[in-house]
Amino acid sequence: MATSPTPPDAPGAPAAPRISEHIHRRRWVILTVLMLSLLIVVLDNSILNIAMKTIATPAPHGLGATQSELEWAINAYTLVFAGLLFTSGLLGDRLGRKKVLLFGLAVFGTGSVLAAVSSSPAQLIAFRALMGLGGAFVMPATLAILMNVFERDEQPRAIGVWAGGVGVAIAVGPIAGGLLLDHYWWGSVFLINVPIVLFALGAMVVLVPDSKDPAPGRLDPLGVLLSVVGLVLLVYGIIKGGQLADFTDPVVLATVLSGLVVLAGFVVHQKRSDHPSIDIGYFRRPAFSAAVTAIALVFFALMGVTFFIVFYVQSVRGYSPLESGMLILPLAAAQLIFAPRARLAVDRFGARAVCTAGMLVVAVTMAGMLLLGRTTPIWVLEALFFFQGTGMAHIMPPVTVTIMQSLPREKAGSGSALNNIFRQVGGTLGVAVLGSLLSTSYRTGIQGALDALPGLPGPVRDAAGESIEATLGLAARLDPALAHPLTARADDAFLHAMHVTALGSAGVSMLGALVVATFLPGKMAPAPHPTEPQDGRKAGAAR
Numbered sequence: 012m013a014t015s016p017t018p019p020d021a022p023g024a025p026a027a028p029r030i031s032e033h034i035h036r037r038r039w040v041i042l043t044v045l046m047l048s049l050l051i052v053v054l055d056n057s058i059l060n061i062a063m064k065t066i067a068t069p070a071p072h073g074l075g076a077t078q079s080e081l082e083w084a085i086n087a088y089t090l091v092f093a094g095l096l097f098t099s100g101l102l103g104d105r106l107g108r109k110k111v112l113l114f115g116l117a118v119f120g121t122g123s124v125l126a127a128v129s130s131s132p133a134q135l136i137a138f139r140a141l142m143g144l145g146g147a148f149v150m151p152a153t154l155a156i157l158m159n160v161f162e163r164d165e166q167p168r169a170i171g172v173w174a175g176g177v178g179v180a181i182a183v184g185p186i187a188g189g190l191l192l193d194h195y196w197w198g199s200v201f202l203i204n205v206p207i208v209l210f211a212l213g214a215m216v217v218l219v220p221d222s223k224d225p226a227p228g229r230l231d232p233l234g235v236l237l238s239v240v241g242l243v244l245l246v247y248g249i250i251k252g253g254q255l256a257d258f259t260d261p262v263v264l265a266t267v268l269s270g271l272v273v274l275a276g277f278v279v280h281q282k283r284s285d286h287p288s289i290d291i292g293y294f295r296r297p298a299f300s301a302a303v304t305a306i307a308l309v310f311f312a313l314m315g316v317t318f319f320i321v322f323y324v325q326s327v328r329g330y331s332p333l334e335s336g337m338l339i340l341p342l343a344a345a346q347l348i349f350a351p352r353a354r355l356a357v358d359r360f361g362a363r364a365v366c367t368a369g370m371l372v373v374a375v376t377m378a379g380m381l382l383l384g385r386t387t388p389i390w391v392l393e394a395l396f397f398f399q400g401t402g403m404a405h406i407m408p409p410v411t412v413t414i415m416q417s418l419p420r421e422k423a424g425s426g427s428a429l430n431n432i433f434r435q436v437g438g439t440l441g442v443a444v445l446g447s448l449l450s451t452s453y454r455t456g457i458q459g460a461l462d463a464l465p466g467l468p469g470p471v472r473d474a475a476g477e478s479i480e481a482t483l484g485l486a487a488r489l490d491p492a493l494a495h496p497l498t499a500r501a502d503d504a505f506l507h508a509m510h511v512t513a514l515g516s517a518g519v520s521m522l523g524a525l526v527v528a529t530f531l532p533g534k535m536a537p538a539p540h541p542t543e544p545q546d547g548r549k550a551g552a553a554r
Contacts (some may be wrong), residue, residue, distance in 0.1 A: 026147030030162055034220050038160045041219055042169055044463035045153045047211040051204045052146045055123070057184025058191075058200045059085065061332050065197045066135070073197055080132035086250050087136045091143030092150075094243040098235050100151040101288055106160070107232070108152045108424055109259050113212060115148025120208035120245035127198035155423035158415050159222040159542025166416065167354035169502055171408040178346030178400060178407075181317075182339040189333030224421040234288040239240045242432065245270030246439055253443025256450045289425050293417060301530030302413040303429060305366060308523035309406050312377060312516040314438035315445030316399075319509050320380075324392070326479045326552060327385060327502050341393045345400025353408040362409040363531040370524035372402030377520055380513035385502055407529075413531065441519075449541045450477065450514045456504030457482055464489075472485055479505040 030038070066084070069075040076084070122142035129135040161169045191199040248266030252258040258267075271409045278540060281287040293299050322411040324335045352465040356365045376399040382391055411430060459484075477483040482501040486494040490532045 016463050030160060034160055035162070037218065037425035038165075038169075042157060042172060044211060044218055045156060045213045046173070047207060047214070048112060048149050049173065049176055050154050050180045051207045051211070052119065052149050053180035053238060054184045054187065055090070055142070055146075055201070056085075057181050058188035058203075061185050061188030061336070062192060062197050062200045065192055066132075074135060075133050076132040076135070080136065082254060083136045084132070084139050084361035086247075087140040088143035088146070089250065089435070089439060090243055090246055091140045092147045093246045093432065093439070094146055094239045096151060096432050096435065097238045097242070097288070097425075097428045099148040100424040100426075101156070101231075101235065102148075103152050103155055104224040104422060107221045108155045109215065109219050111148050111424075112152035112156065112212065112219075113215060113506050114406050115145045115152065116208050116212055116215070117145070118142075119149060120205055120212075121145075122517075123201045123204040123208070126310045127201040129198070151424055151427035154411075154415065154427035156219060156222065158423040158427075159420055160220065165414065167357065167408060167412045168351060170411050170415070171351040171353050171404075174407040174411060175350030175404065178350065178403065179343045182336070182343030185336030185339060186333065187336075189331070189334045189336050190550030193333065206403060222420075222423075222502065224424075226421075229286040231284060231286055231288045234277060234280055234284065237273055238281060238288070240491035241270050241277055242391055242436075243270070244273060246436065249436070249439050249443045253446050256447040258444075258447070284305075289422075289429070296417060297530040298413055298532050299417045301418075302410040302524050303433040305370070305406065305410045305523050305527050305531075306430060307440075308519055308526070309370070309373065309403065310434045311436040311441035311444075312373060312519045312523070313403065313441070315441040315516050315519075316377060316380070317513065319445070319449050319512050320392075322479055322505065326483060328389075338389070338392065339396060341397035342400035342403075344509070345397045346404045349404035350408050353405050354412075356405060357412075358407050358454045361533040362413060363528060363533045365405050366409050366527040366531055368526050369402040369405035370520055370527060374517045374520035374524060376402065377513050377517035380516075381510045381511070384506060401456065404424060406523075408532075410527070432457040441516075445512050445515055448515055452508035453479065453504050456507050457501055458498040463495070464493060 020297060028046050034041075034273060063084075066073045067076050099111060099115070119142055122138050122145055126135055126138040129138060154170075157169055157173060158166060163540060166200070187203065188200050191203060244266055248263050248268075248270055251266060252260065252263040255263065257263065276293055281289060281291045292475065324330045324338055325332065330338065376395045379391075379395045379398075382395075414430050415423065415426050457476050461467065461476055464472070467475075475481050479501050481499060486497045486501070489497065
């Protein structure tokens, strides 16, 4: 049933509950079902990173995909996902969030089956785009439904569980991928989604209520079109800049600027329209703008670190993909432990203090990556991951609560979409910018050693300087007398590049701390206790 408009409370009267009693009783079971939907979407992307090397091998073990084709297998998903996030949120508010979520899961599951049986890189790219379409309809809907089955005072706790689940899925993905690839063919990393999708669909039909905006107004097709085109151009430009390691390239600049111009046109259109897709006035609220900025910055830093830490533990330290996945568990454990409890710290100290402290902890752990070397005890990395996860667990839930509670329940789909858009753009930008910084720093550090190799053709030298993996691949083909010094130099060059990138991540986290310390609200005054017993629950958000 549709969400009813929120009536203003009478002066001095306690706010009446808006969730029907039978929904309220099973709210935590509903959240569990929503977490399954969230799990497969987040987990799938982290699993795919593990499978890339296998997919690149020639048939029958892989598809023989080139580096460019592998990049498009990732980017096709990202572009469709990012481009349709806002549209899916709007459709959820208008048509019903449960309907949109069921559609997204069905499409995602279908895309997973087709991707698993792909016989060529082109097919894999196309079916990954289909999975991105499904994922775009899943992510905003889960958070929007959550907001409509929990009362306002329980939403921070529920969002903490939701945010903790995202962290767990990011860490579990590499482990699951490593286990699957050790025993099955590469398509199993996609096929594993299917039983989870089927179970989630069945449970959702039975348990999850539907909700939507009772008065959505007229459709805004121009606004929807502008949001899709602008987001796709912006994200593609960011990805292309990262691939080229050059954000001044004319194609990159033209694409990014075109995206920003289209998005600026979207904002102007929303301000002038009498039936806007989103009220731009929300961004004039400092707390709302600070919250979405904090999400973008923290994912910028996190995804940048995730990018280089894989090469550190596998290429420099020699761990297997499965072992590398296991090493990320402390980060997931910290988020699982602390994210659901972040609301307690917010209640005591306020969102501003908690989020600022969380950002500072993340910044310190990023700078702590400078302690990592070729022989550093691995417990140092584990400790850094645990404290980093603790910091993030005290950032994501409070800022997500700030975003979602800034909008009425009727607009929960749009709010959730904005939350995911800023996270996606921030993460994509982090991988592109910090990845470019890593690549440029590494190439500078290894160039002298490559130039010193006798008789090495220029194209081979250039290719070997692109990454530590490329350098080690060249070293494996050289005489041992030349290979050992080159390998040692590659490790040193990568560690220096990693340290430079970690400092960049720390700087971004410090900027995030400044934003939340300046604009997020402080400790709120305690709500007045009701003086009369509440005799029932008013039907409302979901049934």
